[in-house]
Amino acid sequence: MTDQPLIRVDGLRKVFPGRHGRPGVTAVDDVSFTVAPGESLAIVGESGSGKTTVARMITGLERPTAGTVEVNGRPRTPGHAGAAERRRRARETQMVFQDPYGSLDPRQRVRDTLGEILALHFGLTRAQRADRVAELLDQVGLDTRIAAALPRDMSGGQRQRVAIAKALATRPAVLVLDEAVAALDVSIQAQVLNLLADIRDASGITYLFISHDLAVVRQVTDRAVVMRDGAIVEANTTADLLDHPEHPYTRLLRASVPGPGWIPARRKTA
């Protein structure tokens, strides 16, 4: 680990313009944080908090209205990036989404899905690519026989593992996981959370973990920021944030998690 952060986000702001003369929507408002190499940072929030928009600006899927994103000390300048620059960025950050169906081509077999990325980024001979596909499948705990499968032949858990393998194919420094385990059944979610811990142990990869689920966040992240209405309301180590929440909103989130003896509170009328 070096002192240099891997990701530095400074004064990030995103305003989506209004249509038909309506005012714009400020989705993200003055968000700043850093992520050290090998660290796992959670961005916690509810729908509309801006957590996904922050992730999309870091991966370059969305252009900031103001503020800067630096990955590996290199600013991600807005504007058109050439093919070589986009490939370089793809080796820095990769994203995994909640619904793997959206990121897998329904007519593409797993080996071709992964092989295409390997060819684009690393060239490699056909045999080398086949080896690397086997290695990636092994890394995400899938049997190599799945290489011949189409997305519809697989279970939800298998598809999400393939989506993770696809993201790992470029050997990125950062994996951005946007509600990546939210749609999985409890027993499968536990398997994937263990897998994410194993991958990080083995490779030292950095995670940016976007989630609404505080128990999941506790399991896989070191630090967490809580977002509400586009702004960060609290930041701390994950353990301290959940054990000693300071901000009233963090406390409300914490109190909304059901457990033994939980009495749901009727806070206000909507």
Place this chain on the structure above:
Amino acid sequence: MTLLNVDHLEVTLRRRDGDRPILRDVTFAIAPGEAVGLVGESGSGKSMTARAIARLLPPGARTGGDIVFDGASVPGMGRTELRAYRARDIALIHQDPRAHINPVRTIGDFLTEALRTNAGRTKADAAERATALLAEVGLTEPAHRLRQYPHELSGGMLQRVMIAAALAAEPRLLLADEPTTALDVTTQAEIMAILGELRRDRGLAVLFITHDLELAAATCDRTAVMYAGEVVEDQPSAALHARPRHPYTTALLRSRPTIEATAGRLPAPPGAPLPAYEAPPGCAFAARCPHATPDCETERPRLEPLGTGTVACLRAADIQEATP
């Protein structure tokens, strides 16, 4: 005294490639005013159970066993009887309220339709009743809401409208199918608080279907756990949480991370949940179970009384002795 008795319910769907069992053996009961959680992973059959109770199964479905509501067999009901049962005795709320409301009609139209057709109220009377219902589920400016359209309301607000609609006919049993799954956690807490109050105030019985064992344990009197189209365990919620009897329930409870501490590794059971139509002749959970013996693969366990509830596991009594 029970309000609803689901007794060895089986449902088989007829498909071009042969019959496909969806529910293999579902047994549980709900007393008046009681909340029962029905918990399971995807494909376990929990939603199909709710549909069978409302007799809203797909065409060509065959049912076995029985569903008895207040002494009447639901599968045996005639047309008129079924219509009255659906209109007055039971109500349903779903995970995605937006899929169950007409987007081009106002909230007022939606809420007053049933009041005017089933309860025979006048237009003005129905509007007044709808306003009162919206206030009861905690919506501000209820009179104004009646003139709004579904797209003008958030998911949490729309789910309150659905609850209000479900209450309009003053049913005795509410079938709630993952009503908070698509909502934010703070909104979920509020919806659960509202359901809890309504239950206490009106003596409403609730079948609460969820994948979230913690949520069911925290809000329901009893919890039934489903796996591969079967109820495998049924206990008072606190007892189920403190001392699960079925290895699958134990696995579900242990694989979920907790907010209190970080586990080194989550003890996830190997493999994936099984749909009912792939269930083997023996215990459906045997392949993933740490306690399975060769008998478990051949002999099908049935729900038997044990301790404070019932459990379908050949080894339940042994495991109980092994873990003090």
